[in-house]
Amino acid sequence: MSSETTHIHAAGAEHEEHESMTKGKIWYVFFILLGITCVEFFIALWLAPHFQIASHWVNPAYIILTLFKAYFIVAYFMHLKFEKVGLALAIIIPILFIIGLILVLTNESHYWIDLRV
Structure with missing residues (x-):
């Protein structure tokens, strides 16, 4: 009986581990990623060409925004935040x-x- 209880608790712990990733959280992270991507497109297609911003200002902005996107992808979609x-x-x-x-x-x-x- 002890092995059955252990098996049930192990299955329950596995379910609880990824239970915090709900549909609402997935959509929340999706819209954050969408917003960051829109900012990147805004910089690339409108801001940089019209205002002649030098690449030594634009490239670090792209890198920082991409690192934010990488954080959200790794943390939420690869479940690293819950490990x-x-x-x-x-x-x-x-x-x-x-x-x-x-x-x-x-x-x-x-x-x-x-x-x-």
Whole structure:
């Protein structure tokens, strides 16, 4: 009887883990993502061409908005927000190291141009 109770509690815990993602929350996150995408299109198609905004201002804005979209996708649609802290850190920390490696390699890449004659 103890194994049946454990099985029932395990199934209930699995159901509770993803129960907080309701249809209302899905639509809420959808409209946030839609709003961020509309802002990106507004910057790209109207603001930047009409006001001649330099790319060193526009590109960081795109990167920041894209990181916000990535956060919402990973947190809600991939259910990372509802996972335990250890699993989230096991996913996030390697990604941070990869981003750091990309930044270091990007910084060092201009030396290749200087070496060619």
